[in-house]
Amino acid sequence: MTMTDTNRQWRLKRFVQPDEILGEEHYELSESPMPTIDDEQILVKTLLLGTSPAQRMYVTEERTFHIAVEIGEVMSGRGVGVVMESKHPDFEAGEIIQATLGWQDYVALTPDDKSDTGKNVRTVQKVPNPVRPLTTIMGLFGQLAFSAYVGIIEVGQVKEGDVVLVSSAAGGVGSVACQLARIQGASKVVGIAGGQEKCDWLVEQGLCDSAIDYKKPGQDLAAAIGEHCPDGADVYLDNVGGAMLDAALQNIAVGARVVICGMISTEYMNPRPDGPKHYFNLLYKRSRMEGFFVFDYVPRWPEFEEQLREWYSQGKLKLVDDVFDGLPSAPRALGSLFTGGHTGGCVIRVADDPENIPAI
Amino acid sequence: MTMTDTNRQWRLKRFVQPDEILGEEHYELSESPMPTIDDEQILVKTLLLGTSPAQRMYVTEERTFHIAVEIGEVMSGRGVGVVMESKHPDFEAGEIIQATLGWQDYVALTPDDKSDTGKNVRTVQKVPNPVRPLTTIMGLFGQLAFSAYVGIIEVGQVKEGDVVLVSSAAGGVGSVACQLARIQGASKVVGIAGGQEKCDWLVEQGLCDSAIDYKKPGQDLAAAIGEHCPDGADVYLDNVGGAMLDAALQNIAVGARVVICGMISTEYMNPRPDGPKHYFNLLYKRSRMEGFFVFDYVPRWPEFEEQLREWYSQGKLKLVDDVFDGLPSAPRALGSLFTGGHTGGCVIRVADDPENIPAI
Incomplete structure (x- = not known):
């Protein structure tokens, strides 16, 4: 694993208007220094980002959705990452996790902090024994x-x-x-x-x-x-x-x-x-x-995942996804949900799987 | 109990049009001879007729509803009656029943004949130990x-x-x-x-x-x-x-x-x-x-009735209805459902309770 000194981040430039398609023009790709971590925090490198139509509601002016991204903030989104450094007793470097990472290369997360949303969506979930390719986490087990x-x-x-x-x-x-x-x-x-x-x-x-x-x-x-x-x-x-x-x-x-x-x-x-x-x-x-x-079913997600993994291992379920390459493709990937430009789940590959197993 | 020689009947004169309010103009009050009964039949005198908005669908031209009244036929409707004469082993004169009697003074019913509708709505149901006034049958137990x-x-x-x-x-x-x-x-x-x-x-x-x-x-x-x-x-x-x-x-x-x-x-x-x-x-x-x-719940109606009777006897439920007097008022009573001209269930009293207990 290599680390760069900078952290690329897609920040919200302007709200999407009711009659607009979501696109690159609503975001700005900026660079920040690498985040550092305090006690109880973990530094996570983003590997994959998922996309969901609900993300459009994060960036409308109405602010009626339970997740809202403000102008200048990093776009919110769930993804799969690898722990680079841990000052939290329950996590160690190299572990694969799922969390609301945001559209950025690196993020400092506080796994015990659930204060920022009523929906618990920032919960850091470990992915023990991840199925490879890791895109299955987004497409089948997420x-x-x-x-x-x-x-x-x-x-x-x-x-x-x-x-x-x-x-x-x-x-x-x-x-x-x-x-x-x-x-x-x-x-x-x-x-x-x-x-x-x-x-x-x-x-x-x-x-x-x-x-x-x-x-x-x-x-x-x-x-x-x-x-x-x-x-x-x-x-x-x-x-x-x-x-x-x-x-x-x-x-x-x-x-x-x-x-x-x-x-x-x-x-x-x-x-x-x-x-x-x-x-x-x-x-x-x-x-x-x-x-x-x-999100109302968060307590039951582990049960769903177990069942889905079983069906996957039995060959009853297969992974069907469309992978967009690189963090710069994020707005385009999300926009494709609204224009129909993809088949299967739409995933953004931000970095390669650290185990170097091809992600597809 | 007295019987007249004629049977008044409201017959459908013309279908109600999509933009019309239902009224007397759609029906004709005619007189027929008293019906006679064959083996396995019972002669029933109508005491009360209920009203339901669904009855409007019986008389539209579209014929999409599962109950349809043709031009010249007696208007369909459920009601409470008393058995006047019985050639069916399970029924005897004087018993109170609920059935699809139609808008008429008398009707010959074949209790075992369920062939004419898929919905079983012609089922003749006995009302053992009827609560008085009999309007409770329409308002609370129907x-x-x-x-x-x-x-x-x-x-x-x-x-x-x-x-x-x-x-x-x-x-x-x-x-x-x-x-x-x-x-x-x-x-x-x-x-x-x-x-x-x-x-x-x-x-x-x-x-x-x-x-x-x-x-x-x-x-x-x-x-x-x-x-x-x-x-x-x-x-x-x-x-x-x-x-x-x-x-x-x-x-x-x-x-x-x-x-x-x-x-x-x-x-x-x-x-x-x-x-x-x-x-x-x-x-x-x-x-x-x-x-x-x-009507999908017909098999459970007895269970519902038992529970409703219990609540009624405990004083938790009370009868609230609006009684229209006489068979001639039937079209007006049904029409009032669509114009809001009533409070409580809307019931037509066609004849007095044979036990001569006031119906209200």
């Missing part, structure tokens, strides 16, 4: 996969024989959700993605039985879903909201669970668009629509 | 109260300390729902009703702790709900849909249950109005919105 787990298993309650419809199926949450649906015994997994290429990829990869290109010109999305799910969907995992949610609501089976994991299509619209017109099917089909925050 | 039971207890899962918001609180379902919420330990029951008079009535009757007049000129309903439920509502029982649902969604607590029991405000609009814009709070507040049909 927040994205836990979101898929909660959405499909806890809230969606997918059971044997269910028809499961997943939006953003090629995304970080969706690609795991499709696999979990199959593990739970779904009779059919139908994905929705943007572009025929992604749809073909979903079926080739074995993530979905069939896939719908929502960008196909002239297509009536509700009718297309109806063709793929002639008896309706028992579970719909919604990452999109808006018109896609409305199209799905036209095709739910009796007793369906519509799980709201995100609403990326409308999250940055102001004023908010109209609600889903076909919500009345919740009555006609005696169905439920329910939202969740994966 | 479909309306069972809807309130499912909404508050089964789907809403109201628990100790919950703040419960009920729309159409002065209606047949709402007035029972408010009482059930209190029995379940709600810390506050807030009703929504049309007009200050109804609101005062709700509080005076002890059904609600406070009430909101949604018709108050110049009022921002969402803000008004926020004043009555400053920490948000844990459960919202929605009988209305549309703008009222949207106002409630702006005021839900974390983990809220939004129970869709009906959507009377939008049910007859074509095209459908926009969906609830603030549905995104289901994500932000990790809440659920769920619809139900009370």
